[in-house]
Amino acid sequence: MTTAAALEASGPAVDTEPIIEVSNLSMRFRSKRSETLALDDVSLSVMPGEFVTIAGPSGCGKSTLLKIIAGLTLVTDGEVRLYGERVTRPQREIGFAFQRSALLEWRGVRKNILLQAEMRGMDRRHAEERAEHLIELTGLTGFEKALPHELSGGMQQRVALCRALLHEPRVLLMDEPFGALDALTREQMNIEMNRIWRETGTTVVLVTHSVPEAVFLGSRIVVMSPRPGRIVETLVPGLPDEREYSTTLTDPRFTTAAERLRDLLGASHVAE
Numbered sequence: 505m506t507t508a509a510a511l512e513a514s515g516p517a518v519d520t521e522p523i524i525e526v527s528n529l530s531m532r533f534r535s536k537r538s539e540t541l542a543l544d545d546v547s548l549s550v551m552p553g554e555f556v557t558i559a560g561p562s563g564c565g566k567s568t569l570l571k572i573i574a575g576l577t578l579v580t581d582g583e584v585r586l587y588g589e590r591v592t593r594p595q596r597e598i599g600f601a602f603q604r605s606a607l608l609e610w611r612g613v614r615k616n617i618l619l620q621a622e623m624r625g626m627d628r629r630h631a632e633e634r635a636e637h638l639i640e641l642t643g644l645t646g647f648e649k650a651l652p653h654e655l656s657g658g659m660q661q662r663v664a665l666c667r668a669l670l671h672e673p674r675v676l677l678m679d680e681p682f683g684a685l686d687a688l689t690r691e692q693m694n695i696e697m698n699r700i701w702r703e704t705g706t707t708v709v710l711v712t713h714s715v716p717e718a719v720f721l722g723s724r725i726v727v728m729s730p731r732p733g734r735i736v737e738t739l740v741p742g743l744p745d746e747r748e749y750s751t752t753l754t755d756p757r758f759t760t761a762a763e764r765l766r767d768l769l770g771a772s773h774v775a776e
């Protein structure tokens with residue numbers, strides 16, 4: 505088969521294969537004094553373009569699962585495949601955003617975003633164009649030179665998001681990215697995140713403690729048990745991709761899923 509024919513033949517198949525495949529994953533942390541089973545037999549497939557939210561009580565292994573997908577933590581049992589390849593070391597072709605935005609205090613917005621390009625040796629002109637596009641996409645225009653301490657928490661998270669998306673990763677992993685924000689800013693970021701997901705077509709896996717955030721953002725919501733983390737249920741509310749905030753919150757598909765999620769997590773574990 506010629507290369508072109510091979511590409512054509514493999515083209516459509518790519519979209520029907522999971523972009524992330526977690527199979528029978530268990531994670532045991534051992535130290536001299538103790539042993540912790542953080543994850544127990546977790547299997548999860550994420551298809552290209554999906555927005556998967558992972559909700560579960562504190563300490564159930566959500567962050568560990570993301571770090572394993574990113575290749576930052578090596579599993580004890582089971583395997584993870586990203587883009588069809590087995591993950592055995594830190595993955596470069598992903599974006600990662602954390603609860604704390606981890607911006608460099610002495611660099612302005614644009615330069616914090618371009619840090620990603622410097623670390624990867626990206627073509628400078630292409631990176632700058634891309635940064636401009638993302639600054640516009642996230643509403644940071646006019647703040648290109650502002651230092652992190654001159655920005656609100658929501659703006660800092662937007663900068664971190666731009667940095668995570670600069671190299672156009674097909675997969676974006678987000679660990680409680682809006683957890684440190686006040687309720688209103690968090691809502692605003694949820695609305696923007698939904699739009700950015702639709703506009704970029706990025707596959708997103710986002711860990712959250714918040715019931716409304718999990719249901720508003722997720723095309724699929726994966727619910728985990730207390731440690732050792734297992735997947736107890738997956739919710740698919742069937743909401744349209746484009747979601748207006750207040751109408752979505754009163755949509756029966758949203759309220760049913762949110763109620764179920766609350767029941768599964770138990771009121772004592774829920775932070776909103």
Ligand SMILES: Nc1ncnc2c1ncn2[C@@H]1O[C@H](COP(=O)(O)OP(=O)(O)OP(=O)(O)O)[C@@H](O)[C@H]1O
Nearest residue numbers: 533534540542561562563564565566567568569731
């Ligand atoms: N590097 C490590 N060494 C030892 N134990 C660890 C390590 N990383 C995580 N753990 C343990 O694994 C368990 C799961 O931790 P993890 O941070 O993944 O949970 P989480 O669901 O993300 O929690 P939270 O919602 O509170 O952030 C915890 O008991 C934690 O103490």
